[in-house]
Amino acid sequence: MAQLPDNPGVYLMRDAAGEIIYVGKAGSLKNRVRSYFHSPASQPPKVQVMMRHVADLEYIITRSEVEALVLECNLIKSYRPYYNINLKDDKSYPYLKVAVNQEFPYMTVTRQRVRDGSRYFGPYTNVGALQDTLRWLRRYFSLRTCRGGVWKEACRSRRPCLDGHIGRCIAPCSGAVSPEAYRVMVQELILFLEGKGDDLVHRLEEKMRQAAERLAFEEAAKWRDQLAAMRQVLARQQMATERTGDQDYLGVAHEGSLACVQVFFVRDGRVTGREHFYLDGEGGLDPGEALAAFIQQYYSGAGYVPEEMVLSLPPPGQEVMQEWLSQRRGKKVHLTVPVRGERRQLLSLVEENARLLLNTKAAGQRRETEGVLALQEVLGLPVAPGRIECYDVSNLQGSNAVGSMVVFRHGRAVKGEYRRFQIRGVSGPDDYASLREVLGRRFRRLQAGDPRFAAAPDLILIDGGKGQLSAAIQVMNEMEVGHIPVFGLAKREEEIFVPGTAEPVRLPRDSAALQLLQRVRDEAHRFAVTYHRQLRGQQLTGSTLDAVAGIGPRRKAALLQAFGSVARMREASLEELTAVPGMNRQAAGRLYAHLHSEGRLPAEGGS
Structure with a gap:
């Protein structure tokens, strides 16, 4: 203990097997670690239980408390220690990725967030809703969907893929749109994803007006339809506050070792989305600590940090956390705990949602626990089957x-x-x-x-x-x-x-x-x-395509990328098969004949 430095840093506690069971941070390692040993009886029951398992301790010095917070967050994510509060299944949450580092960006859903210059939005807990959102975005923002070899082949041949032929993609591979015009469309997509729907509406209104002035009525109709769809989406977003700017409202509810954090995303006074997350804390948890753990683990990977977070209670280490969030954003971030007014009213709604979600989750866990204990009894097992x-x-x-x-x-x-x-x-x-x-x-x-x-x-x-x-x-x-x-x-x-x-x-x-x-x-x-x-599907697809002369591994991959299955290829016309990158009419004709068991090349325009 005497050798512990009076510096900020992170400490790691290990059990007898060498497993890391707890990671903590401190402004003074000496004072924080000493507190565990000098007054053990005054510690919470959870800490007293943990300390009975601690066999070794190590520490890492950092230059500041903010650095210690970042390191603590990274170590918790890496080791998921038993006695830390952990965001449940956080590695599985998907993001919406917009690859703005490309000349012609694309958007996709990914579970890997890497520093590749792309913009990431999320993470999202409802995968089905995210896929519905993606389909809607692709309908109104016709960005490319193909990537890798398929994209390169389409650019080389200047022939758009199936999505380009049926109007789902603006087909930048064919030269139909300039990088500058495409980039404007990407910027509008990002405005929408950032919750700046009103700004996007003004842009669409201006585009529709300009097209009408040029007598480009078909183009004006396209902007009109997109504008109507955008207004319909915005109409479903509840007005929350008269305040401008971006806020995230965070409400927490807890029961035993489980907590739920509900987040409302408010952009320019409008609730643009909501997500909820569960946290585990072995041996019980404190709601303030749960909120602090969530902020650390969620916003260390979030694609966007707002200018203000409205919280149901102050988290421990609020000033250090505020400084860290400001560094993540690149601008000042405020953590506030309102006690009255319209923000308190909205926060009460957020907290009520968190409580309802937690009750449902806790009831499910109680049923699961009852099932395990009942199983031990009816099967005569010596211990409950964990x-x-x-x-x-x-x-x-x-x-x-x-x-x-x-x-x-x-x-x-x-x-x-x-x-x-x-x-x-x-x-x-x-x-x-x-x-x-x-x-x-x-x-x-x-x-x-x-x-x-x-x-x-x-x-x-x-x-x-x-x-x-x-x-x-x-x-x-x-x-x-x-x-x-x-x-x-x-x-x-x-x-x-x-x-x-x-x-x-x-x-x-x-x-x-x-x-x-x-x-x-x-x-x-x-x-x-x-x-x-x-x-079985891979075997059937492989054997079907392998039987067609001229369909090698690259064409097979491109066909599967475009259609997904042999059944969908069979429904396609000759023109749609020919449009697949890497295909020509001769190969497409042979494939069409094989799929339809006709043994002949279909006539021009046949389907």
Whole structure:
């Protein structure tokens, strides 16, 4: 302790296994770390529990508290320590990317935010709503969608792709639009994404007026339709305040170790969007700390930092956080906590939304916990099964046989730990042998120390009855993991098959234990079938296109990029097939004839 410096920095606490279990920041490392040891009884219960597991401590000196905050945020994201408050599944949230670093920018959805000169908007929690937004944006802002080799080939040939032919893209690859005119369209898109809808409306009104003055009535009609659509979108955005400028309103609600932060995005007095996020804090959490953790983790990766954040309560270290946010924005950022007036009224609405969302989430988690505890009771398990793994196999008459492994932790799906297997050592439709192969590969990897299979299950569920269960027990005994409880759940009658018991267990349909097993089993089945269909689709697509002379790997990739499937290629006309970058009329004709089993080149204009 005497060697601790009186400097700002970050400290990392490790347990006996060397795992980082907590990361913290401090203006004075000496004072902050000493406080954990000099007055342990005065610490919150969560900290007292944590300190019983601390076996080692290290620290990193920084030049300022702001630097310490940035480093703390990065380390928490990297290690996701057990006792830190973590933004749930933050790596999976998608962004809307506008590649403004390109001569002709494109927009796409991505889950990777990198420093490549692009503009990123988000992250978004509702992927379906984001895809709907993207479709709307592509309809009214006809930016290119093709990238990579398809874009390069289209530029080389000066022939637009399918989207260009049907009017979904303005086709910059064909030279139909100058970089300057295209850039104006990109700027208008960004205005809309920034919530500056009123500015965009003024631009569209001016464009419509100028087109009408030139007697370009078709162009004026296009701007009129786009203007009407834009006004319809803006009409759905609730007016929030008379204030101008950009604010994010953040309300927090918490219960036990779970918190929900609701964000309203207000631009020029109008609510332009809203998102909600959940945070986990093992052993309970403080709402102020939860809000601070959210601001750090969310705005370190957000595409935009507003000039003001309106908060339901002051976060710890508010001044340092304000300085850090100002550095991120490049201008002054204010953190405010209103106590009255119109901003307080809107904030109350934000907080109410957070509370309703949290109640729904917490109720779901309680049901999941009840299911795990009920499962322990009805199956006579020594401990509650914290980690459940379920296995299923899928094939069609033995072809493209696959296996799936899904993971549920404390009753909740952990999709990042799902695994899938292509069956290699089984010929023909043999579910038992396929299941033995999947389980054998899984436990060999556990025994070999493969980090992707390092966690051992507390319970294994097999999708099937007596036969599948016997196959699983056989291979598990051979692998010397027979101590892990394993059960089968058969479809139709929903009977639970237990090793060493002749009669299956039948539970009431409303049993929390049965409902949990059904969710786990159905998820394993879905995951296996999805993978099987994916492999089968790839095989069918590959064999269909491979049979056509002149369709090599590059043309095959371009066709799949343009149409997505053989079924959509079959619906396309000869002109649409020819329009695919890299295709010519001769190759398109052969493909068209093969898809329609006509064996001849269709006539000009045929479909």
